[in-house]
Amino acid sequence: MKKQPLVYICAVLISLFAVSPFLWMIITSLKSQTEIYSNPVSYFPKQINLEGYKGMLNPNADSNLNFMKWFYNTTIVSLLTTVFSxxxxxxxxxxxxxxxxxxxxxxxxxxxxxxxxxxSLLIIPLYIIMKDYNLLNSHFGLVIAYSTIAIPFCTWMLKGYFDSISYSIDEAAMVDGASRWMTFVRILLPLTLPGLMVTSIFSFLTSWNEFLFAQTFLSDYDKWTLSVGIASFQGQYVVNWDYLMAGSVITTLPIVIAFWALQKYLVSGMTAGAVK
Structure with missing residues (x-):
């Protein structure tokens, strides 16, 4: 019982350490460019500045005209990668x-x-394959590249879930007249829902946050994903930190919302499939 306060204190400190980069990102996104470079550095904005968010979300902003297009591209690529995987x-x-x-x-x-x-080891062979099949500078080619990362992990993860389900359930379904395909779709897949949610989130995150493949395989400005587009705000001599941080916050929000909405599946999914 005496150890409980110490455990709580450690948990709070670890949580603050994990959340601090995200908090720093939010605080920086609310500062002006002048305040960001001020000396000494202020930890909190003296005046709330929303120019970064306005520039990102305003389609008439010249320097950030394609941010919402990048957001759309990333969403499509991530969803297709998740479905295929x-x-x-x-x-x-x-x-x-x-x-x-x-x-x-x-x-x-x-x-x-x-x-x-x-x-990084897969970039060259994937580049050669995509060049031969005219898949360079296309979102479909990027989906294939992301799937090569997600599928191996998801396959083994789901195998563990199927192993944890007794084969007698399959036999009972087939005795009642269900085909093997019907047993798989109507009975086994609903039982592996936590595993499907975990692997779906992994596949989605893999493609949502990926930078190296997107930077290599996409060349058109209008086809960029968020990771490549946001990185473009970092110039050789000047970094638009307010725009960069505002874009990073907007990019992170869908992931935070997804984790919050699906956390009960994540907790049960990451433990149930680990038995086998």
């Missing part, structure tokens, strides 16, 4: 869990090994 991973995880075919585990370990490769 979940569909392929669910089928792959179900196959590895329920079927006993030759080479099943070898294929599984091969998928797992691809997860260990850093993204």
């Amino acid at each position: 979940i569909v392929i991973s669910a089928l792959g995880g179900y196959s590895m869990s329920r079927f006993r075919y030759r080479g099943r585990m070898a294929i599984g370990y091969l998928i797992l090994i691809t997860q260990m490769l850093p993204g």
